[in-house]
Amino acid sequence: MSKDLWTRVDSFFAQSLMPEDPVLQAALQASQDAGLPAINVAPNQGKLLHLMARMAGARRILEIGTLAAYSTIWLARALPAGGSLVTLEADAAHAAVARANIAMAGLQDVVDLREGKALDTLPTLSGPFDFVFIDADKTNNPAYLQWALTLSRPGTTIVFDNVVRNGQVLDPDAEEKVVAVRRLTEILATEPRVSATAVQTVGEKGWDGFILAVVN
Ligand code: SAH
Ligand code: DHB
Ligand code: MG
16 A cells, blocks of 8 residues: 555546646646645645535525645635635745636635635625635644634535644654644534544545534
């Protein structure tokens, strides 16, 4: 069992279920050309987010951590006519690439990109959102959970990315962005407003996982 094999299995399914998409490919190319890190979700994960948003019947989506808007495009495409997505990005260079990619995808009227640290822009938003994807600076995940709850309604779906990190989550002495997952998990365990689970993933992005939660 190796990353090479996981990647080939990802490709096997991607070829049939996620056929080449010129817009998403161009978005990744623009991200790479601009020197942004390749830490976007994988295609099958992007489609998973897309499907989850559709399953949830989401009309208003909040994303924390835009990067080049790869996950943003997958999520925005799940919206029905009249739906909207707010995405928060702190890095001006990332936001510039994201804005261009959102326009290239024809989603400029659907996606509202707010540039700035999420803890500064979150207080300016009004809820409720139906679906929240949290994928920014991991140490702030406990604070982002509180904001997601403030901006939610019963039934809102909340998804956190990168909660396994090659199994490092087991190590209480791991780096801060990993230990923050342990803290988030403790908070979720005792937070009466949500019900949560965690799912490990393997594939072209290595071994990682999502925490999935629904607001009670
Ligand atoms: N969701 C994207 C990947 C996001 S990578 C995708 O899958 O395609 C994480 C992003 O969070 C980076 O672009 C980083 O600049 C941004 N970020 C980091 N700290 C932040 C903060 N405090 N507020 C908003 N965005 C932040
Ligand atoms: C990192 C962040 C991500 O959102 C991701 O998907 C992978 C890695 C990081 O900060 O290292
Ligand atoms: Mg991520």
